[in-house]
Amino acid sequence: xxxxxxxxxxxxxxxxxxxxxxxxxxxxxxxxxxxxxxxxxxxxxxxxxxxxxxxxxxxxxxxxxxxxxxxxxxxxxxxxxxxxxxxxxxxxxxxxxxxxxxxxxxxxxxxxxxxxxxxxxxxxxxxxxxxxxxxxxxxxxxxxxxxxxxxxxxxxxxxxxxxxxxxxxxxxxxxxxxxxxxxxxxxxxxxxxxxxxxxx
Numbered sequence: 001x002x003x004x005x006x007x008x009x010x011x012x013x014x015x016x017x018x019x020x021x022x023x024x025x026x027x028x029x030x031x032x033x034x035x036x037x038x039x040x041x042x043x044x045x046x047x048x049x050x051x052x053x054x055x056x057x058x059x060x061x062x063x064x065x066x067x068x069x070x071x072x073x074x075x076x077x078x079x080x081x082x083x084x085x086x087x088x089x090x091x092x093x094x095x096x097x098x099x100x101x102x103x104x105x106x107x108x109x110x111x112x113x114x115x116x117x118x119x120x121x122x123x124x125x126x127x128x129x130x131x132x133x134x135x136x137x138x139x140x141x142x143x144x145x146x147x148x149x150x151x152x153x154x155x156x157x158x159x160x161x162x163x164x165x166x167x168x169x170x171x172x173x174x175x176x177x178x179x180x181x182x183x184x185x186x187x188x189x190x191x192x193x194x195x196x197x198x199x200x
Contacts, residue, residue, distance in 0.1 A: 150185035
């Protein structure tokens with residue numbers, strides 16, 4: 001029986017064909033691209049994160065975010081495949097910039113950093129207050145300042161009332177990763193709102 005790895009190689013004989021498949025909306029191409037990047041890039045990005053005080057979970061979450069960002073670049077045409085530049089090299093640069101931003105953000109809020117895997121009831125209540133307040137135009141504008149990934153997740157969660165499972169499926173990530181990313185985005189939104197003098 002042919003393995004999934006062999007199936008990817010058989011269907012997409014090179015990176016150019018793989019990218020073309022992703023651009024046409026081929027879900028199998030997206031899956032194969034993810035597997036290829038994970039195999040080629042994750043050891044490097046994990047090493048980068050661990051060498052700078054991060055955890056494996058940080059590397060996993062940011063890998064997912066970087067993949068979403070890369071896939072969007074492929075779809076909107078801002079990424080053009082070049083035979084002399086490996087896809088994994090371009091992807092690594094996306095990850096590196098995201099990790100740099102994450103480090104800068106962590107330094108700013110180190111004093112009150114918390115484990116995103118344990119969301120207290122108080123946090124959930126705060127989320128509810130934000131959801132109630134999102135109708136205000138100011139909150140919509142703040143969400144746009146959080147970046148493409150957070151804006152997309154919060155749009156699905158707040159405005160469309162999607163479940164985390166549905167969001168995860170849409171973005172091609174695990175429900176756990178979607179939940180963690182949503183929590184981080186809500187935290188960033190809350191901090192941004194407070195910085196702008198808003199109360200929830």
